[in-house]
Amino acid sequence: MSDVSANGKGAPKITVKGLRKSFGSNEVLQGIDMEVAEGEVVCVIGPSGSGKSTLLRCLNKLEDITGGTVVVDGFDVTDPKVDINEVRRHVGMVFQHFNLFPHMSVAENIMLAPVELKKLSKAQARTRALELLDRVGLKEKADARPASLSGGQKQRVAIARSLAMSPGIMLFDEATSALDPEMVGEVLQVIKELADEGMTMVLVTHEMGFAREVADRVVFMADGVVCESGPPADLFGNPQQPRTQDFLSKVL
Amino acid sequence: MKNSYSSLRPTRWSRWIATAVLAMMAMVVGIPGAVAQPSDDSVEGKTFVIGTDTTFAPFEFRQGGELVGIDMDLLRAIADKQGFNVEIRSLGFNAALQALSSNQVDGVIAGMSITDERKEVYDFSEPYFESGVQMAIDRNNDDIQGYEDLEGKTVVAKTGSEGESYAKSIADEYGFRVTSLDQSATMYESVKAGTAVAVVDDYPVLAYGIAQGNGLKTVTEKVPGGSYGFAVNKGQNTALLAAFNDGLAELQASGEYQQIVDEYLADPTEAAPSTFWDLLTQSLPALMKGLSNTLIVTGVSFAVAMILGLAFGFLKISNNIVLRGVATSFINLFRGTPILVWAFFFYFGLAQLIGQTVNIWVAGVLTLSLNGAAYIAEIVRGGIQSVDPGQLEASRSLGLGYGRSMQKVVIPQAFKIMTPSLINQLIIMLKDSSLLLAIGFAELLYQGQQIYAANFRVTETLLIVGIIYFVAIMALTKLANFADRRFNK
Numbered sequence: 181m182s183d184v185s186a187n188g189k190g191a192p193k194i195t196v197k198g199l200r201k202s203f204g205s206n207e208v209l210q211g212i213d214m215e216v217a218e219g220e221v222v223c224v225i226g227p228s229g230s231g232k233s234t235l236l237r238c239l240n241k242l243e244d245i246t247g248g249t250v251v252v253d254g255f256d257v258t259d260p261k262v263d264i265n266e267v268r269r270h271v272g273m274v275f276q277h278f279n280l281f282p283h284m285s286v287a288e289n290i291m292l293a294p295v296e297l298k299k300l301s302k303a304q305a306r307t308r309a310l311e312l313l314d315r316v317g318l319k320e321k322a323d324a325r326p327a328s329l330s331g332g333q334k335q336r337v338a339i340a341r342s343l344a345m346s347p348g349i350m351l352f353d354e355a356t357s358a359l360d361p362e363m364v365g366e367v368l369q370v371i372k373e374l375a376d377e378g379m380t381m382v383l384v385t386h387e388m389g390f391a392r393e394v395a396d397r398v399v400f401m402a403d404g405v406v407c408e409s410g411p412p413a414d415l416f417g418n419p420q421q422p423r424t425q426d427f428l429s430k431v432l
Numbered sequence: 433m434k435n436s437y438s439s440l441r442p443t444r445w446s447r448w449i450a451t452a453v454l455a456m457m458a459m460v461v462g463i464p465g466a467v468a469q470p471s472d473d474s475v476e477g478k479t480f481v482i483g484t485d486t487t488f489a490p491f492e493f494r495q496g497g498e499l500v501g502i503d504m505d506l507l508r509a510i511a512d513k514q515g516f517n518v519e520i521r522s523l524g525f526n527a528a529l530q531a532l533s534s535n536q537v538d539g540v541i542a543g544m545s546i547t548d549e550r551k552e553v554y555d556f557s558e559p560y561f562e563s564g565v566q567m568a569i570d571r572n573n574d575d576i577q578g579y580e581d582l583e584g585k586t587v588v589a590k591t592g593s594e595g596e597s598y599a600k601s602i603a604d605e606y607g608f609r610v611t612s613l614d615q616s617a618t619m620y621e622s623v624k625a626g627t628a629v630a631v632v633d634d635y636p637v638l639a640y641g642i643a644q645g646n647g648l649k650t651v652t653e654k655v656p657g658g659s660y661g662f663a664v665n666k667g668q669n670t671a672l673l674a675a676f677n678d679g680l681a682e683l684q685a686s687g688e689y690q691q692i693v694d695e696y697l698a699d700p701t702e703a704a705p706s707t708f709w710d711l712l713t714q715s716l717p718a719l720m721k722g723l724s725n726t727l728i729v730t731g732v733s734f735a736v737a738m739i740l741g742l743a744f745g746f747l748k749i750s751n752n753i754v755l756r757g758v759a760t761s762f763i764n765l766f767r768g769t770p771i772l773v774w775a776f777f778f779y780f781g782l783a784q785l786i787g788q789t790v791n792i793w794v795a796g797v798l799t800l801s802l803n804g805a806a807y808i809a810e811i812v813r814g815g816i817q818s819v820d821p822g823q824l825e826a827s828r829s830l831g832l833g834y835g836r837s838m839q840k841v842v843i844p845q846a847f848k849i850m851t852p853s854l855i856n857q858l859i860i861m862l863k864d865s866s867l868l869l870a871i872g873f874a875e876l877l878y879q880g881q882q883i884y885a886a887n888f889r890v891t892e893t894l895l896i897v898g899i900i901y902f903v904a905i906m907a908l909t910k911l912a913n914f915a916d917r918r919f920n921k
């Protein structure tokens with residue numbers, strides 16, 4: 181049951197096998213197997229401290245991996261010879277606390293990676309930034325400072341920023357948890373549009389309704405293992421594991 | 433009276449240091465132009481290079497940037513009368529004698545007593561000044577008429593001087609105590625402040641101080657001491673020596689000699705007392721030069737300290753335990769030791785270690801910048817660590833490398849946090865640069881000391897120096913804050 185197989189939507193974009201991660205003597209991930217197909221949207225749910233963020237951060241090696249293999253977009257992340265910066269350009273990441281660069285304007289936040297990594301000229305990068313901002317409905321904020329934006333606007337800019345390198349995979353770590361309730365919707369809307377466009381995504385979320393709506397598959401994690409996974413209708417409608425049932429009874 | 437160690441320097445050790453410094457500089461740069469002249473022909477139209485001390489008022493000292501004093505005026509008047517030219521090199525007492533011995537200068541005039549030992553190496557002119565020691569008291573003190581009124585009182589004298597030995601030799605007889613200080617200027621201040629009732633000092637120095645209006649008066653006769661002479665190398669420059677003697681005799685006969693001496697030593701009742709404004713205008717050129725040196729040494733040191741501080745700050749947060757250890761050792765070493773120790777080390781110790789003189793600017797910049805770098809490294813570490821780690825993660829997750837992420841994302845934010853501490857460090861460094869006076873670096877406070885060593889107006893001079901520091905630091909703070917607002921929006 182910890183073996184999560186792709187649902188046939190396409191070739192695997194992410195393959196995780198026997199992933200282990202320890203912080204000191206604390207083994208936070210105790211052998212995770214997971215596969216995400218191209219264009220698939222996977223939502224990861226589970227109690228706090230179960231290792232959801234850690235799993236996500238292992239996918240682009242923001243955390244050093246203790247054991248197992250992680251293959252992302254064809255790159256073996258655990259291979260020490262792999263250029264991790266190259267891998268990360270294929271994987272966009274959105275953080276709970278946005279992490280916008282406060283000393284840059286909104287457009288500069290988005291232009292940073294394409295310009296620094298010599299993918300686009302400054303002018304091209306600006307055009308691209310405006311396109312992305314338009315997509316998240318914030319074109320008029322291009323020259324504003326992040327500090328002047330609301331939480332929802334910040335997170336939409338952060339999404340636009342992570343799209344700047346045209347990644348094939350997007351990772352969201354509780355992208356709406358730090359937002360006031362009235363702003364959650366605007367961010368979920370942007371994520372949903374991405375899903376509809378066929379972006380491969382892994383979302384850690386506490387928005388059960390959203391997960392049910394947008395996910396192709398839901399993964400329930402507990403204590404560093406994948407406890408149960410399946411299509412949202414099954415997992416939410418007919419959970420098999422007592423831990424899943426217990427968790428869902430508390431959050432639904 | 434000056435043998436080798438009784439000039440008017442701030443302190444005896446700093447005088448020694450300054451002399452050593454100048455000697456080293458003289459050795460490094462060489463003293464060009466001076467070749468021992470053949471001793472036969474006349475001096476007419478020739479140019480002689482003459483070495484002298486740096487500051488030994490009233491014989492040689494700087495006033496408004498120019499070398500003046502009894503020695504200087506006499507020498508120039510004699511050269512004038514005898515039709516030769518002089519090029520004066522202000523080297524310091526010992527350095528001047530060394531330069532003479534190595535034929536780098538043709539003669540030395542430096543308030544030098546004619547002694548038997550010196551006569552073995554040099555030929556002296558006729559004595560041009562009769563020195564001695566004398567006692568002075570506060571101008572308003574009418575109780576002390578002579579040594580017999582000193583019973584139970586305290587008398588101050590200069591450490592290691594003839595005045596001190598004389599005072600001690602009669603202390604028991606008259607029942608007074610002798611305390612010793614390092615500088616003439618501070619001795620006079622202590623008499624005026626009442627901590628000592630009288631001072632025993634070199635007669636010309638004392639007379640000059642009184643002429644400068646230091647608020648003292650003499651009550652006893654001068655006790656005769658050494659005679660000062662002009663020196664050339666033994667058997668060389670006989671024409672120059674003869675011309676000096678002829679010229680001196682001429683000046684003495686015409687009364688010009690007395691005029692020159694009186695100009696420096698006459699009682700102030702004849703001379704109009706100079707005002708604070710006079711002091712200011714006279715001392716300002718030298719003080720501005722000092723301020724300029726202070727600003728330059730501080731600016732250069734701060735730039736070097738920034739580079740080193742950034743480097744060590746980064747090492748301090750590195751994951752490598754060895755690099756971290758290196759940074760920690762550096763920081764602890766320079767934070768845990770006084771700046772003065774390093775100033776002496778880089779100027780004197782290092783020179784001995786490498787067997788080569790160290791330029792005083794190099795020593796000064798090393799001292800200030802390494803000390804500053806230790807503090808800046810800690811500021812850098814703190815600044816970087818106070819940037820939210822999420823910033824680095826966000827940048828790295830975009831595919832930017834560590835270095836690029838630091839450069840574009842973390843450091844700009846860290847700098848904003850660090851700026852007030854860095855401005856603070858810059859100001860501390862500016863104030864610390866005054867410690868370099870100990871190795872004879874001609875910064876602002878050093879120039880102030882040179883000035884009051886010559887005019888004895890300690891309080892007013894220090895007041896001016898203090899105001900200049902204050903204004904400079906206020907201006908610097910304003911400038912730094914402006915730059916901060918401008919670049920760290």
Ligand SMILES: Nc1ncnc2c1ncn2[C@@H]1O[C@H](COP(=O)(O)OP(=O)(O)O)[C@@H](O)[C@H]1O
Pocket residue numbers: 203208226227228229230231232233234235
């Ligand atoms: N950098 C870290 N150092 C030590 N322990 C960590 C670190 N990051 C996470 N942990 C621990 O790992 C466990 C899982 O954390 P996390 O992946 O953030 O859980 P979740 O996102 O599911 O709430 C928690 O016990 C947490 O304390």
Ligand SMILES: [Mg+2]
Pocket residue numbers: 232233234354
């Ligand atoms: Mg989490």
